[in-house]
Amino acid sequence: DSGVTQTPKHLITATGQRVTLRCSPRSGDLSVYWYQQSLDQGLQFLIQYYNGEERAKGNILERFSAQQFPDLHSELNLSSLELGDSALYFCASSQSGKGYGYTFGSGTRLTVV
Amino acid sequence: KNEVEQSPQNLTAQEGEFITINCSYSVGISALHWLQQHPGGGIVSLFMLSSGKKKHGRLIATINIQEKHSSLHITASHPRDSAVYICAVKETSGSRLTFGEGTQLTVNP
Numbered sequence: 001d002s003g004v005t006q007t008p009k010h011l012i013t014a015t016g017q018r019v020t021l022r023c024s025p026r027s028g029d030l031s032v033y034w035y036q037q038s039l040d041q042g043l044q045f046l047i048q049y050y051n052g053e054e055r056a057k058g059n060i061l062e063r064f065s066a067q068q069f070p071d072l073h074s075e076l077n078l079s080s081l082e083l084g085d086s087a088l089y090f091c092a093s094s095q096s097g098k099g100y101g102y103t104f105g106s107g108t109r110l111t112v113v
Numbered sequence: 114k115n116e117v118e119q120s121p122q123n124l125t126a127q128e129g130e131f132i133t134i135n136c137s138y139s140v141g142i143s144a145l146h147w148l149q150q151h152p153g154g155g156i157v158s159l160f161m162l163s164s165g166k167k168k169h170g171r172l173i174a175t176i177n178i179q180e181k182h183s184s185l186h187i188t189a190s191h192p193r194d195s196a197v198y199i200c201a202v203k204e205t206s207g208s209r210l211t212f213g214e215g216t217q218l219t220v221n222p
Contacts, residue, residue, distance in 0.1 A: 043212040104156040
């Protein structure tokens with residue numbers, strides 16, 4: 001157990017639907033990063049939050065949004081899902097917002113049918 | 114051209130062999146990570162390097178900042194080392210990671 005908890009582990013949903021992925025960072029870590037791993041794109045950075053504030057944005061679609069709550073857990077919301085959104089979604093956390101000392105969660109495998 | 118390139122893409126070895134995976138990058142970095150991903154998906158951080166060399170058990174990671182190159186070595190490889198090994202860099206500006214495409218390692222008994 002890395003200390004970063006992601007739920008659910010697996011999710012199967014239909015096109016056009018909306019899902020929420022959840023991440024609880026390792027105790028003491030203030031920063032949360034979301035990454036998408038698809039077969040054709042590899043691992044891509046989506047978005048970073050630090051202590052509740054958005055810190056950096058990557059290749060995140062407008063249909064996707066995220067937030068970090070006061071208890072530091074984070075949620076990634078994916079809406080109007082398309083087949084191409086099928087991927088592994090990873091959350092990672094670090095103590096600072098500077099990107100050192102990453103700990104990854106085990107990922108959520110999203111399948112859009 | 115990708116900012117982070119790994120070689121080889123695929124590597125098959127016999128148990129006990131010495132293995133080297135290479136990573137080259139084209140941007141200025143403040144840290145480089147080596148990650149391991151087993152079938153089933155979970156990612157484990159093996160090393161974070163900003164200079165020199167680190168060793169953990171049978172794994173050794175080195176980095177040459179001037180040459181923008183890092184290597185991951187596995188000594189006395191074992192079938193349980195079979196996994197995808199991913200190089201990721203933290204650019205000097207920013208905190209996110211940029212990833213290589215990964216090296217699929219298979220160690221046969």
